[in-house]
Each structure stands twice: as C-alpha cells, then as structure tokens.
Amino acid sequence: MKKRIIAVWNFYVDGFRAMTWGRQLWLLILLKVIILFALLRAFFFEPVLAGKSDDERSSYIGDQLIEQTLK
Numbered sequence: 001m002k003k004r005i006i007a008v009w010n011f012y013v014d015g016f017r018a019m020t021w022g023r024q025l026w027l028l029i030l031l032k033v034i035i036l037f038a039l040l041r042a043f044f045f046e047p048v049l050a051g052k053s054d055d056e057r058s059s060y061i062g063d064q065l066i067e068q069t070l071k
Helices: 002-018 021-044 054-070
Strands: none
Touching: 002 021
C-alpha cells in the first residue's frame, strides 16, 4: 500500500516537473481561486458571530437551528 502511494506521488511530481505552460496555468488557476474566495468572504459573507459572547453565540445558533427546522 505504501509503495502504491509513493508511486502515485512520484507520477504526479514527475508530471508537474515536465510541464512547460501547465505550471503557469496551474499557478494562475490557484491565484484566481484564492482571490475569488477572498473577495467573496470580504464582500458577501459578514461575520455574524463576531463580537458576541459565548452565551450570545450559543443562543444565536440555537435560534437559527430552530428556525431552519420550522421551515
């Protein structure tokens, strides 16, 4: 089992070493995904539980769970 994992790992490492344009494309894809998630988090997902005490957090989560089950 361990030899198979190492063989698969070596297969992918050798494949990435042999890439010419593929390496830049993978870096571009990775950069795009990181920027996309950073922008989504910054502009669309507000931290709902930020600045609340533990009791307020548990109360809020409980209320949200109850509200979801009633829908």
